[in-house]
Amino acid sequence: MIGTFLAALERRRATGERVAPDGLGDAVVATLRRWGAKRALMPDDDVIHDRGIPDALRDAGIEVIVWPTDLPWRPLLGLDGAPATCAVTVPALAVAQRGTVVLATDASHGRSLDAVGWWHLSILPAERLVPTLAEALTRVYASGTPSAVSLVSGPSRTSDIEKITTYGAHGALAEHVLVVDGTLSPTSD
Amino acid sequence: MTDRPVTYGEGPDLRARSARATADTVLRGNLTSSAASWAKGRQRMEDEQGFSAMRDRARVIRRENIRRLPELLDALEARVIANGGTVVRAATRDEATEYIVRLARREGARVVAKSKSMATEEIKLNEALDAAGVRVVETDLGEWILQLADERPSHIIAPAVHMNRTEIAELFRRESGEDVPDDREALIAYARRRLREDFAAADIGVSGVNLAVAETGTLCIVENEGNARLVTALPRIHVAVMGAERIVADWDEAAHILQLLPMAAIGDDATTYVNLVSGARRDGESDGPEELHLVIVDGGRLALRGSPFEEALHCIRCGACLYSCPMWRTVGGQTYDSPYSGPIGAVITPLLEGATSERANELPFLSSLCGACHDACPVGIPLHDLLVRLRARADTPAKRRRRRMARLWSVFWSRPLLYRTGVRMSRLGIRMLGRRGWIRRLPGPARAWTEVRDLPSEWPPR
Numbered sequence: 250m251i252g253t254f255l256a257a258l259e260r261r262r263a264t265g266e267r268v269a270p271d272g273l274g275d276a277v278v279a280t281l282r283r284w285g286a287k288r289a290l291m292p293d294d295d296v297i298h299d300r301g302i303p304d305a306l307r308d309a310g311i312e313v314i315v316w317p318t319d320l321p322w323r324p325l326l327g328l329d330g331a332p333a334t335c336a337v338t339v340p341a342l343a344v345a346q347r348g349t350v351v352l353a354t355d356a357s358h359g360r361s362l363d364a365v366g367w368w369h370l371s372i373l374p375a376e377r378l379v380p381t382l383a384e385a386l387t388r389v390y391a392s393g394t395p396s397a398v399s400l401v402s403g404p405s406r407t408s409d410i411e412k413i414t415t416y417g418a419h420g421a422l423a424e425h426v427l428v429v430d431g432t433l434s435p436t437s438d
Numbered sequence: 439m440t441d442r443p444v445t446y447g448e449g450p451d452l453r454a455r456s457a458r459a460t461a462d463t464v465l466r467g468n469l470t471s472s473a474a475s476w477a478k479g480r481q482r483m484e485d486e487q488g489f490s491a492m493r494d495r496a497r498v499i500r501r502e503n504i505r506r507l508p509e510l511l512d513a514l515e516a517r518v519i520a521n522g523g524t525v526v527r528a529a530t531r532d533e534a535t536e537y538i539v540r541l542a543r544r545e546g547a548r549v550v551a552k553s554k555s556m557a558t559e560e561i562k563l564n565e566a567l568d569a570a571g572v573r574v575v576e577t578d579l580g581e582w583i584l585q586l587a588d589e590r591p592s593h594i595i596a597p598a599v600h601m602n603r604t605e606i607a608e609l610f611r612r613e614s615g616e617d618v619p620d621d622r623e624a625l626i627a628y629a630r631r632r633l634r635e636d637f638a639a640a641d642i643g644v645s646g647v648n649l650a651v652a653e654t655g656t657l658c659i660v661e662n663e664g665n666a667r668l669v670t671a672l673p674r675i676h677v678a679v680m681g682a683e684r685i686v687a688d689w690d691e692a693a694h695i696l697q698l699l700p701m702a703a704i705g706d707d708a709t710t711y712v713n714l715v716s717g718a719r720r721d722g723e724s725d726g727p728e729e730l731h732l733v734i735v736d737g738g739r740l741a742l743r744g745s746p747f748e749e750a751l752h753c754i755r756c757g758a759c760l761y762s763c764p765m766w767r768t769v770g771g772q773t774y775d776s777p778y779s780g781p782i783g784a785v786i787t788p789l790l791e792g793a794t795s796e797r798a799n800e801l802p803f804l805s806s807l808c809g810a811c812h813d814a815c816p817v818g819i820p821l822h823d824l825l826v827r828l829r830a831r832a833d834t835p836a837k838r839r840r841r842r843m844a845r846l847w848s849v850f851w852s853r854p855l856l857y858r859t860g861v862r863m864s865r866l867g868i869r870m871l872g873r874r875g876w877i878r879r880l881p882g883p884a885r886a887w888t889e890v891r892d893l894p895s896e897w898p899p900r
Contacts, residue, residue, distance in 0.1 A: 261708070317724030322638040322672055347708045356722035361671035364664045364711075383693035390689055394521065394654045396720050397671070400712035405664040407626060408704070409580035410603050412472040415622045418579060419630060420664025420711065 250345045250378045251428055257348030261403030262416060263424035267375075270431045274305035277337070277370065280425050281311055284368045286335035288312040290325070293357035294339045296372055296429075302337075316359050325365050336366030336421065342385045343371075343426075344400075345378050350426065351385050352399040360397035369401070369421035375430045452773070452800040459769040465600050469767050472599045476761040479705015480814075489701050489816075496698050497818040499691045500752035503683075507743060507751075510652045510685050511734065517655025521717035523730040527682075531561040534735045538563060538644070538677055539570050541731065545675060547572055547641035553659070553666035554578035555646025556755060557679040557735055559777035560790070563644065575636040577665040579629050586613050589772070600770055633665065643673035643727065647680030648755070649695055650732075653688040657732065659713040660699060667713050676727035678715070682739045683751040695754060702756040702816035738790045746827055750785050752817045759821060762814035765804050774801060781811035781821040788828050802828035868895050 251267055258265040268276045281289060289306050291297055293315050303313045312332065314320065324331040338358065340350035350371050354360040363369045379385050382400075389398055405420030416422060459465060483489040503510060515525045528534035542550065550572050552558065564574045576585045580598035586609050587601070598606070607620030610628055618628050645666055649658040657678050659666045670676050686692050700709045719726030742748055760766045760780030771779035776787040776797055784805055788798035802825050811821040850856055871877050872895020880888045887893075 261710075317722075319724075326634045326638055328634055328638060349708060354723065354726070356724070359671070359723070359725040361667060361725045364667045364671070381693075382697055383690055386689045386693050390654050390656075394656065394716045396521075396715075396717045396723065396726060398656075398714040398716075399667065400708075400714070401710065402708040403710050405662070406710055407579045407663050409578070409583070409598055410606060410622050410625060411468075412475050412599060413622060415626050417623075417630070418626060418663035418665070419577070419633065419668060 250380065251375055251430065253380075254343060254345040254348060254378055254426075254428065257346060258403070258424075258426060259348075261348045261424075262406075263348065263403040263426065265426040265428060267428050267430050270300065270429055273300045273372065273427065273429055274302055276427050277302050277372070278305055278309045278311070280370050280427070281306065281335050281368075282309065284335060284423065285333060286311065286368060287332035288314060288334040289337055290314045290316060290318070290334050290362065290366055291337035292316050292339060292359075292362065296339045296374060297337065302372075316357055316362060327365075327367060334366045335368040335370055336363045337370045337372065338363050339372050339374075340377060341389060341398075342377050342379055343373050344382050344385045345380050347382060347402060349382065349385070349400050349402040351389060352401060353389060353395040354397040354399075355395065360399065363399065363401055364405070364420040367422055369404070369424045371401075371424070371426040373426055373428050375428050378428075452775075452804065455773045455775065456769045456804070459773045464602070465770055466768065468600050468602060469770055473761045473767050476705060476758075480702075480758070481705075483701040483705055483707065487701060487707055489698075492694070492698050492701075493816055493818055495694055496754075496816055497752070499686065499694060500754070500817045503686055503691070504743060504748060504751045506687070507683065507685070507740070510687060511682060513652040513687075514650050514655055514685060515734075517652065518717070518730075518732050519655075521655050521730075522720075523655070523717055523732055526731065526733045528561075528733055528735050528737070531735065531737050534561045534679065534733050534737075535563055535566045537733060538679075538731075539566050539572075541675070541677065542567060542570060542572050542642060545641055547675075549636060549640045550574045550642045550644055551636055551640035551669050551673060552576050552581075552644045553646065553661065553669040554581050555644070555679055556777055557646050557681050558644060560681075560737065561679065561735060563679070575633070575640070577633050577636065577669055578661075579626065579663060579665075582629060582633065583609065586610075600772070637665075637668045637672050640669075640673040642675045642677060643669035643671075644677045644679065645670050647678050647684055647732075648699065649692060650680055650685045651687075651689060651692045652685055654716055656692075656714050656716040658692065658696060659715065660696070660709050660711070661713070662704075662710040664711060667711055670713055670715055670727070671725050674727060675729045675731065676715070676718070677731045677733060679733045679735060682734050682736045683753070684755075698816045699754055699756055702754075702758040702814070738792070742789060747785070747789055747824055749819050750782075750789055750824060752819050753782055753786070754817060755782075756816055758814040758816060759811035762810040764806055764808060764810070769804070774804065776801065781805060781825070782819075785821055785824045785828065788832070793831055794833075798828070799832045799834050802832055803834070868893075871895060 255265045341353040342351040404416045404424045405418040406416045407418040567574045576582045583598045610618040647657045648660045718730040766780040784801040807822045809822045875896045877893040877895045
């Protein structure tokens with residue numbers, strides 16, 4: 250299923266790679282460096298904290314803002330010379346067939362999170378992949394109704410000018426998914 | 439900017455509007471190329487995803503949704519309220535508009551950010567908010583371009599499809615005084631920067647609803663740009679405006695329709711974003727609106743249930759019938775002079791505006807009845823059949839003329855003396871019009887006939 254998902258991401262002009270739990274921190278730093286992000290906006294999520302990702306980013310000289318945040322919208326939207334921001338998300342599920350990550354809103358995952366940044370990096374534990382959209386939606390809503398759920402399939406795009414698809418409209422300019430293959434338990438050291 | 443006029447929606451006469459639009463070769467080129475790229479995507483969906491096979495189930499789902507419509511709307515309303523939202527059932531367009539304007543006044547709103555919504559076009563929300571002194575910003579790129587150009591959309595999902603990038607760059611330059619180059623990336627980067635200012639400033643976000651899921655009270659808003667997400671997540675209040683028929687029962691049905699919609703609309707198996715909103719921000723959440731208002735617009739829809747036009751309510755507004763239509767591809771969407779254009783526009787505009795409206799008497803005739811729209815429709819609406827029924831119902835000047843002529847003829851025909859005298863005089867008249875046994879040219883309404891034919895004035899002709 251991971252292979253199907255990565256192929257679907259490519260169709261959506263997103264990128265993705267399989268990483269081992271131990272390599273996650275390095276992969277996150279490498280992705281943000283590749284994009285030139287100066288700031289990371291990320292949820293208060295175990296998957297991120299347990300792997301020491303905020304520290305790894307700070308060590309690399311990248312500012313870390315943890316959601317929920319008191320920052321007003323203007324700097325979050327990158328206005329007034331705010332640093333170029335990468336949004337980091339941890340999907341509740343992902344749909345292998347169509348390369349879609351399913352972002353469920355809660356206190357630590359804002360509903361606007363992935364769309365306010367310049368770039369969107371998803372950290373997806375491999376066991377959260379399901380084959381079809383129908384399965385993903387029934388599963389998400391089986392255990393209660395989140396205030397918002399976002400299905401995200403690739404970078405933001407528009408075909409409004411001459412019907413030619415151009416990327417980087419209002420949401421993220423690029424999307425990368427790190428599929429974490431293996432147990433995501435806290436490191437033992 | 440080129441000198442050609444770019445709006446064909448004005449003027450009362452459909453024939454004149456069509457003539458103006460067909461004379462515009464740039465417009466026709468733009469329409470043709472966008473229809474061609476749609477057709478290519480659509481074929482890919484057929485080959486890769488088995489699009490046609492998915493239509494049968496979609497048709498069954500939509501038929502059942504509309505059959506159970508009152509019950510589903512009650513369930514949706516109850517769920518949205520349970521999720522902390524407010525629900526307004528607007529019987530008319532004005533009721534919907536008035537509610538939103540009152541809300542904007544109450545909040546002292548200065549800026550309203552909108553994502554693309556046909557329902558708000560239908561209820562003429564922008565005009566009403568403008569009149570109330572509220573600045574309305576369309577944030578979908580195509581709609582924003584039209585707003586700057588002060589024009590109406592030409593396609594349900596690709597509103598600015600009739601303009602090319604040179605025209606758009608010129609428009610942006612005029613608007614900003616900045617030197618905006620006419621390549622697509624630069625145009626989009628400019629729009630992104632400008633509109634982020636408006637997202638940050640907006641007091642109210644207004645969106646449409648592609649589909650509501652009754653089971654959980656969830657509003658599905660489908661898009662590619664990300665503007666609908668920002669519109670529904672950033673401002674203090676989110677107002678969602680939905681046509682009363684845009685509802686499914688549960689997530690299994692929703693998943694099917696949500697998959698089919700982009701395939702039919704843009705020839706792709708997914709859009710970049712599907713925003714599923716089930717209420718305002720909850721305790722502990724730091725974004726999302728504080729209030730969610732769902733405005734459900736009837737505007738004549740519920741009365742269509744049980745009528746010969748019920749199937750028009752099955753529509754999921756994908757825009758496929760527009761691209762497939764040889765008429766739309768020739769005259770463009772603005773010629774219809776209605777928020778809804780193409781075959782579905784020619785069907786629902788008369789239905790929603792009433793049998794006596796001006797559009798009801800002209801739009802059903804803007805079709806060759808070729809049936810391509812039926813083939814393209816993901817939920818199998820027999821649009822050409824509905825158009826025939828609407829033509830039968832319409833009251834056009836030509837029909838009125840024919841009725842008058844028929845009455846006159848019956849007076850003449852039912853009196854033997856009058857009939858015989860008339861025939862004799864006609865024979866004389868025809869002979870007088872002829873030259874050497876042939877009539878080459880006739881005056882008045884018969885002129886068109888003789889322009890390409892001759893008529894014998896004696897029998898046998900010389």
